[in-house]
Amino acid sequence: MATISRTNLEKQLNILDYALSSLWRRRLKSLSVLLVFAAVIFLLASFQMVTQALTDKARQVLVHTPEITLQKMSAGRQEAIPLAYQEQLAGIFGIRKVVPRIWGYYFDEVRLANYTVMGMAVDQMPEGARLDTALASGAMPGPDEQGRAVIGQAISKALALEGRATFSLFRPDLSLKGFTVSGEFSSDTDILTNDLMVMSLADARDLFALPSGLVTDFCIYVANPKEIETIAKKIAAALPSVRVLTRPQIQKTYQVVFGWRSGFGSICLLAALAAFVILAWDKASGLSPEERREIAILKVLGWETSDILAVRFWESVIVSGLACLAGMTAAYLHVVYFAAALFRPVLMGWSVLRPELQLAPRIEAGDVLLLIAFTVIPYLAATVIPAWRSATVPADSALGG
């Protein structure tokens, strides 16, 4: 029994030797196929790793997002919500806390950058006292402090503060509003706070010239998290003109926002599909006369059809396996060590403030198997089937006899 298995192993090793020599004989063609194949796998794997790392980060972080966020809608657009709605919300049983917030975007025309400005009473928020731990320097302004702001790392660089602690922003009427930097967010929180400027509610109202009695949205916290959906329905019934966003909805957004159906994802997938169709068409259109002749000579020398199929199988396994390994390794290096540099022009577009992406993709067996199923297995099928068709032809007819 052991002798038979050793003989079989020796036979397979000999076939592998022959397959490797055969690939080496056609090394230019083999290398071209391997490189194109590896590039396709690199593209698919890079996209998968980037989207997975961002989705993971969002899932880890957004468990702390407000339980319910309330916005007012008018003519299909979001608009300011009256503070008076708080009275109606107070009548809904189960709501623990309602925190009004003013936030929006400030376009810096000098630097062509968008800042996210957020004004709120941080001390009213859950974990508000712990926010100082997310700062690299300084402290959050107190509830009564005016004209003080905490800024993200990218804003600090964009404003080129370099030791200065003051800067000014324009109100809508082009008058200047001065701010003092009371702290800077840590670079560890760049993925959330890179373009963020946090100030008091009064300062944000003054900056955006928002009338008193109006805010941008409400953060609502409930007594029992299991009742989020029920309370959301009650709010929607009590205030029909508002949009109610629950924490599960916000979390779900980031589970679907990166996907193969996005424009860029579709391009990656279609490029890979087109490459495979061309490859499969080339292979399925039949073997070259030289390859048919080689198969015929092998059959004359006593090789069986199964041996020829084994050679073709090993050739395909070597090319597709090496391409898969090289493509996935290159994709991992690209995403982790080069911060997905090839995708950044599309991922960040015309953004002026760009966070330093520190992506740590999970490599799971399921994802690797999925990639293999989409790439290696079709290649095996595309190469072995024409070889089988050719190997079943009698040797004398293949040699022209």
Added chain:
Amino acid sequence: MPRLPSRWCSPCATARRCAEAMRPAFLFFILLCLLLALDGALLAAGRSRSKAQGASLGKLAAATSALGLTDLAVATEARYTRHPAVSDPMAPFMDHPGAIEHFPTGAFWRPPSSH
């Protein structure tokens, strides 16, 4: 003393002779092992990076809950890619009737379908 032929003292020639003596399957096996060793090293480095990032999760959690943040600050060029979770799906096309979405990041970020 006669000099030895150069092929005897050249390391390249020796390596080539060794490689010629080895069967191709063995050479392929060595290449495979090298690639797998590289992948193993990358995986180990990746784990330590993940651990280091895990240490900063506390800061991220504090920022999210204290400010009620809803989105990642990755693409800051358009409001619907800066805050996809709280922007409505129509936002890319709202500038004027018949407007088409034109920001590059719109190609990467799929409009949310959960609202």
